[in-house]
Amino acid sequence: MKKKYFINANIIDPYNSLNETGGLIIDENGKIEGVGKKVNTNNIPSREKVIDLKGKHIFPGLVDMRVFVGEPGFEYKENFRTLSEAALSGGVTSVVTMPNTNPVIDNVSIVDFLRRRGRDKSKINIFPTAALTINTEGENMTEFGLLQGKGIIGFTDGIKTIQNPRIMNRIMNSASDLNSLIIQHAEDAELSKDGMINDGIIATKLGLQGIPVSAELLILERDLTLLEYNNCRYHISQISSASSIEIIRERKSKVNFSCGVSINNLSLNENDIGDFKTFLKLSPPLRTEDDRNALVQGLVDETIDVIVSDHKPEDEENKRLTFAQAETGASGIETLLPLSLELYHNGSVKLETIIKALTSSPAKILKINKGNLSIGNDADFCIVDINKPWVVRKEKLISKSKNTPIEDKKLQGKVMNTFVNGEELFKAE
């Protein structure tokens, strides 16, 4: 590999508190050799080819903590190859995959398969999670220790919540012993039973069973109380309401844990469901505009640590149904960054805060050396024109499934190039 030189970029690397105009040097091994304002034409040998980015931004490659891939079992929705192509076009270079596959990722032998497929077919860094309980049934714990040994990054039942407090308590104890990361999807199954959207005026109007905010609060309060007694590495996958923010803000002063939010809940509200748009059937559900504003505020004051895409590819067959029958979830890895930039363009959140929630914060929770531009690290990064306008078109999406919740939305900010290990793997048309 030849050395690469970039100059005149706006570099934001929250991990190294870097926010300045400068350059980036990638060495022959695809590692970062130099970064920042000291990299300029004055100290680059004149024989070298230099790429002038003319004020475009360089961000560390994004780390997306909540991604569903269809392998194994649902390859028709998304496979590792299509996932990595989609991710790269959105500047995402590392993903945490959910275990809700068929079969479920809950034992050592299936992890071997996953690692091989991920390695052979994927161009990005795959960090697989395994289920917390066998077959995500919420009963019997999986082998956290052995699975970690095989490269499992954390444990979650993905779309499901551990409902039984006794089991949750024991999971936390084990996780504490083994230093395992627990990721909880916070939703009480009884309160949310048959629920489809936020329990409010829209649910009443559309005649759909609602999911009350209390379904989320109950699990948050329960888990954070248990956590006071068994402090383990605990992460709340996504929250959706203003009341959740209050609980988390208060509890963070007592115990250590982290918390995520889906870009969908930061950008959309229940009114967007309109006339039964099944692509907006999400979990947690979209809630009110007040809730959305509170989540944005939670991001600003860092009550919320990470933003995830909650990328859940579903084919047309599973979405062209009545709302009750349609699958839950939306495709989103390609639009994660541009949609997040909307929060910067409309003045709600500082650019640095957004990038932190997409890079160094998730990396810190996962304890991986990704999401930064430190000297000597793998050169995973993206070049972004944060002002470039474009329109989300379903047919232009790269992911195998086209269930975007923001079809035809105008966005500002586009990923121009994405690099993994110093190699350019995506270039915008």
Added chain:
Amino acid sequence: MAIKSKKAIKISQKHLLGIQDLSVNDVNIILNEASKFIELNKSKNKKLDILKGKTQINLFFEPSTRTQSSFELAGKRLGADVMSMNITNSAIKKGETLIDTAMTLNAMHPDIIVIRHQDSGACNLLSQKVNCAVLNAGDGRREHPTQALLDALTIINRRKKIEGLKIAICGDILHSRVARSNIYLLNMLGAEVNIVAPTNLMPNEIERFGVNIFSDMKKGVKDCDIVMMLRLQNERMTSSFLSSNREYYEYYGLTPDKIKFAKEDALIMHPGPMNRGIEIDTNLADDINKSVIKEQVELGVAVRMACLKIFCE
């Protein structure tokens, strides 16, 4: 009849999916048209040829006696060829999706499809995929527009107008499409609407529809001109929405002592089928001075004839 049609004579919608989509003018067009059929339905020769040569498909995914027969009769009286699909024997039971069923039926060039489905929004989905008009005969908990229209016609028939009336809708509001359609329509026509239900059967934020909510039935029906009862589905008991039929009857059943709180000449309505002794006292249901339940059924045919005629055009 005191239904005035001042403005346009053409309906603004292609489909009848819900009262929410209609304007006051649309409603007046339908009610006006329906009132013309009331006499016809009482006469000896009930057959017209307004829809001669038109094909009407009734697609009922949920069991229904009165709505299905009412739509069938309405279509036949207007001269349409009416086909009722029996879902239990159809491809849907074999796993065909609603959209595929819609495509199949569409290929047969119907002029109108009447659909009832257990899922809210099913008629909206169907309407996006077919070329003909779609009439909603009830979708999940969302809307049952022809029921609300026939209720309005019944009220107008007795009280000449709806504006200024105080109307209580009582019972299982949460699961009721009839309640939702009636709230929209009665509000639109200027009535004051009271909603009476135990909190477990009251939808969240329903007050934002512009209604008064009550969990005490006596307060809810106080001084009302109309008391509209809803059917309580038996399965609600097993899932702890309520404790028992007898307690429900005690607190939310329409009994002689509760109707006393309404106006002296208050009318009693019920969309059927009734659970006598659960949501309504059996003698009250049959009281010819108060109950207009049979009239609702009768005018239902007229309203559906009007809808078929208007939306087929």
